[in-house]
Amino acid sequence: MSSLRLQPVSSETTTDDAAEPVSADDLRFEKNIEEILGLVGEDTSREGLLETPRRVRKAWREWTEGYAMEPNRVLKSFVDGASDRDEMVLVRDIPVYSHCEHHLAPFFGVAHVCYIPTGRIVGLSKLPRLVDIFSRRLQVQERLTQQIAQALDDCLSPQGVGVIVQCRHLCMESRGIRSRKAETTTAAYRGLLKTDLSMRAEFMERTR
Ligand SMILES: Nc1nc2c(ncn2[C@@H]2O[C@H](COP(=O)(O)OP(=O)(O)OP(=O)(O)O)[C@@H](O)[C@H]2O)c(=O)[nH]1
């Protein structure tokens, strides 16, 4: 398989020391990490680095597991007659951990996600799950923000959706421009949150 994306464990697997199934792609991934370690000037036989390719492979599996997740399988909605008013449901300060697609550097912060139901609501935990699905991929913050809003709009057909994401990008802080602690804010709106400025103001007020 030539795709660089870590594949789910395939049938052609062997087993490593920790009795964990390891596919041919896993081994290829680890070999590449070992090569990078050598290229940055490290001694790859150094004891502290022996397990590093395996650890990095497992870490990247977690950091990219969003590719295998479907928003509409997570966002199971249910009818709630009382939720038909113009009441905003808001979950704020949802942790975001993602990686920028330009440098593979972490960016992290919070997301505030709100929607105005049209009779159907979702379990509150599904909103952080939705954020996770799109964060655990290679991203730019703008697309992450839009994808969260669009998925909520598609799955729930609510009266409105608002998403604000605030993140620090390590590619901007630890290298390049070295802009320490610069924070980037992005927003995406659908329905009433786009057209009704008082509704949007309420959302922004409640995320402050
Ligand atoms: N719009 C956007 N840009 C991002 C994001 N994450 C990283 N970047 C930017 O991606 C850009 C890549 O620019 P390039 O000029 O191709 O790469 P570079 O030479 O490494 O850029 P510098 O970081 O300026 O050194 C940089 O300006 C980063 O700040 C993001 O989420 N959204």
Ligand SMILES: [Zn+2]
């Ligand atoms: Zn970057």
